[in-house]
Amino acid sequence: MPAISVRELDLDLDAFEGPFDLLLTLLLKEELEPREIDFAAVILSFAELMAERDELDLEVCGEFLVLISALLELKARALFPDEAVEFGELEPEEAAEELARRLAEYRRMKEAAAWLVQRLSAEGDRFFRLGPAPLAPHIERKLAPQDPQALAGAIRALAVPPPTVSLSHMALRFPPVSQFLERFRALLMRRRRFDFDAEVGTLPRVEQAVALLALLELRKSGEIALSQAVPFAPIRVSRADDERILEWTARSA
Amino acid sequence: MDSPLRLIAANPVDHLARTVEALLVVASAPLSAGELAEAAGDDSERVETALGLLFERYREGRSGIVLERVAGGFAFRASREAADACARLFERPVERGLSQAALETLAIVAYLGPCSRPEVARIRGVAADSAVASLVERGLITEAGRESGPGGAVRYRTTPLFERVFGLESLATLPRLDDLGDDVGEIRSRLLEVAEARAS
Amino acid sequence: MDSPLRLIAANPVDHLARTVEALLVVASAPLSAGELAEAAGDDSERVETALGLLFERYREGRSGIVLERVAGGFAFRASREAADACARLFERPVERGLSQAALETLAIVAYLGPCSRPEVARIRGVAADSAVASLVERGLITEAGRESGPGGAVRYRTTPLFERVFGLESLATLPRLDDLGDDVGEIRSRLLEVAEARAS
Numbered sequence: 001m002p003a004i005s006v007r008e009l010d011l012d013l014d015a016f017e018g019p020f021d022l023l024l025t026l027l028l029k030e031e032l033e034p035r036e037i038d039f040a041a042v043i044l045s046f047a048e049l050m051a052e053r054d055e056l057d058l059e060v061c062g063e064f065l066v067l068i069s070a071l072l073e074l075k076a077r078a079l080f081p082d083e084a085v086e087f088g089e090l091e092p093e094e095a096a097e098e099l100a101r102r103l104a105e106y107r108r109m110k111e112a113a114a115w116l117v118q119r120l121s122a123e124g125d126r127f128f129r130l131g132p133a134p135l136a137p138h139i140e141r142k143l144a145p146q147d148p149q150a151l152a153g154a155i156r157a158l159a160v161p162p163p164t165v166s167l168s169h170m171a172l173r174f175p176p177v178s179q180f181l182e183r184f185r186a187l188l189m190r191r192r193r194f195d196f197d198a199e200v201g202t203l204p205r206v207e208q209a210v211a212l213l214a215l216l217e218l219r220k221s222g223e224i225a226l227s228q229a230v231p232f233a234p235i236r237v238s239r240a241d242d243e244r245i246l247e248w249t250a251r252s253a
Numbered sequence: 254m255d256s257p258l259r260l261i262a263a264n265p266v267d268h269l270a271r272t273v274e275a276l277l278v279v280a281s282a283p284l285s286a287g288e289l290a291e292a293a294g295d296d297s298e299r300v301e302t303a304l305g306l307l308f309e310r311y312r313e314g315r316s317g318i319v320l321e322r323v324a325g326g327f328a329f330r331a332s333r334e335a336a337d338a339c340a341r342l343f344e345r346p347v348e349r350g351l352s353q354a355a356l357e358t359l360a361i362v363a364y365l366g367p368c369s370r371p372e373v374a375r376i377r378g379v380a381a382d383s384a385v386a387s388l389v390e391r392g393l394i395t396e397a398g399r400e401s402g403p404g405g406a407v408r409y410r411t412t413p414l415f416e417r418v419f420g421l422e423s424l425a426t427l428p429r430l431d432d433l434g435d436d437v438g439e440i441r442s443r444l445l446e447v448a449e450a451r452a453s
Numbered sequence: 454m455d456s457p458l459r460l461i462a463a464n465p466v467d468h469l470a471r472t473v474e475a476l477l478v479v480a481s482a483p484l485s486a487g488e489l490a491e492a493a494g495d496d497s498e499r500v501e502t503a504l505g506l507l508f509e510r511y512r513e514g515r516s517g518i519v520l521e522r523v524a525g526g527f528a529f530r531a532s533r534e535a536a537d538a539c540a541r542l543f544e545r546p547v548e549r550g551l552s553q554a555a556l557e558t559l560a561i562v563a564y565l566g567p568c569s570r571p572e573v574a575r576i577r578g579v580a581a582d583s584a585v586a587s588l589v590e591r592g593l594i595t596e597a598g599r600e601s602g603p604g605g606a607v608r609y610r611t612t613p614l615f616e617r618v619f620g621l622e623s624l625a626t627l628p629r630l631d632d633l634g635d636d637v638g639e640i641r642s643r644l645l646e647v648a649e650a651r652a653s
Binding site for chain 2: 127128129130131132133134135136137143144145146147148149150151152154155156157158159160161162176178
């Protein structure tokens with residue numbers, strides 16, 4: 001079976017037609033708007049190509065994942081232009097540099113993994129004992145006396161909040177999802193339901209996006225119920241148990 | 254197949270003896286003549302002959318490696334003349350203290366009371382399997398029932414040996430953590446909160 | 454004190470060589486010259502001389518037991534010619550079924566270690582949780598503290614078992630990364646070349 005390259009993947013999208021390599025280059029040179037590209041369709045094309053081949057080519061999958069995640073990052077950046085300016089936008093050359101650097105790093109690690117595989121098969125005829133020798137002396141190893149303060153120290157260290165990770169390389173700063181999880185939970189302790197848009201409407205768009213993720217998270221865990229009259233209408237959030245009671249009342253009525 | 258050639262080229266039992274040596278140096282339990290014969294792809298009688306050769310080569314006074322017949326078969330051991338050296342090797346304190354993973358796990362179990370592996374893992378942010386296993390093996394923690402509900406995970410508590418090693422009269426004499434919360438419940442929720450922040 | 458007598462009775466390094474043999478046959482991990490010297494109660498230089506003798510005695514083709522320099526120390530293993538016999542009797546649980554994800558993660562930890570799961574994920578572009586867990590379970594990597602002190606993510610490094618399985622004298626004997634794969638400049642200029650070729 002001939003080897004395939006992700007870069008040669010033929011794409012037929014609304015906004016673009018041609019090989020993946022060209023798409024990549026045009027995006028990096030800013031000759032194409034990332035927001036115009038339907039990345040779901042790109043992933044689908046790739047999945048179809050993979051499905052046509054009986055064998056799963058992990059090399060190609062790995063390269064594709066790295067490329068597509070880099071492109072998604074470009075798209076995410078473009079979706080939030082206001083915030084991007086605030087933290088300093090990457091020039092196209094810098095974006096290309098960053099992408100190339102990441103690809104090179106990942107490729108070197110893949111080469112290193114390939115070297116390990118080679119080594120493993122070369123050393124496949126080297127057997128050695130795992131574990132103690134059958135007739136080795138059995139001596140119970142005693143632990144030296146320990147300081148109980150070390151235990152207190154370990155717990156204190158675990159109670160230290162993590163340092164805030166610098167996301168400046170992404171030119172975007174995302175608040176943690178947990179912040180909104182807690183905010184919404186607290187809100188529902190005080191009120192039976194609230195209007196999502198009214199609650200987060202004044203926040204920057206990045207934070208709104210994270211708030212929506214928190215909402216989906218709460219819905220997934222069954223803590224809340226969501227309702228919306230029509231698409232793009234305000235999202236109403238209520239406690240899950242209330243919703244069940246309402247539903248039950250409605251059905252029995 | 255190159256074995257017929259080898260059989261001609263060298264003393265065949267010599268070659269078999271080398272295979273038996275190799276099997277015995279890799280084994281972590283004594284091997285029977287039958288097991289050796291099956292692995293070597295040879296018959297038991299010839300294996301016995303090879304073992305005879307090896308008994309001569311690996312005997313007290315001649316070699317530091319001594320072949321021994323024990324219950325269940327044959328195994329290598331250290332010569333008696335090297336007994337002192339071996340004792341020094343095994344008595345040396347390999348690990349003076351506890352690893353970071355072991356210390357954190359032990360502290361969680363000691364302060365929060367009986368805890369399951371998933372709970373420890375949630376607080377530490379990494380799987381706790383090997384840390385828990387090593388603490389159980391050292392006798393510092395032990396099983397203490399299961400979490401309530403069917404299929405609940407096994408919980409662990411500290412042992413009297415733990416108290417001795419840390420010079421504690423009881424768990425009540427652990428250094429206080431007033432700065433982190435008023436009671437165990439508060440400390441537990443604070444740790445979980447931080448763990449969640451670390452994971453996000 | 455009986456050592457002066459022994460010194461007269463036999464070649465002293467012969468005696469030391471037997472002690473080293475004994476230590477190596479019972480040890481469960483490679484021993485450094487220093488560790489051997491300490492256990493044997495002798496000096497490292499003489500231990501090195503004794504090891505020289507043993508390398509001659511326990512080598513491929515001559516013996517089924519082979520002495521090798523691995524994972525920062527010295528250890529016995531089975532000769533390669535006995536590999537088929539060993540394979541019939543022993544499993545290779547450490548390396549069997551290592552996934553591509555696990556191998557890439559292992560490479561990252563070996564070259565850049567100690568490093569954390571988020572760091573591995575950043576390089577690979579996908580979460581590394583299950584790959585890390587499987588490598589820890591196999592004993593190929595182990596925890597090595599946390600990122601920048603308390604509160605950070607747990608970091609991992611490779612174990613001596615990793616070096617042993619891959620037959621490395623030390624991590625320093627891994628091939629240089631510069632010799633593996635293209636560098637940034639090359640990839641970048643290729644990207645731009647393609648762009649220009651297509652644009653014209």
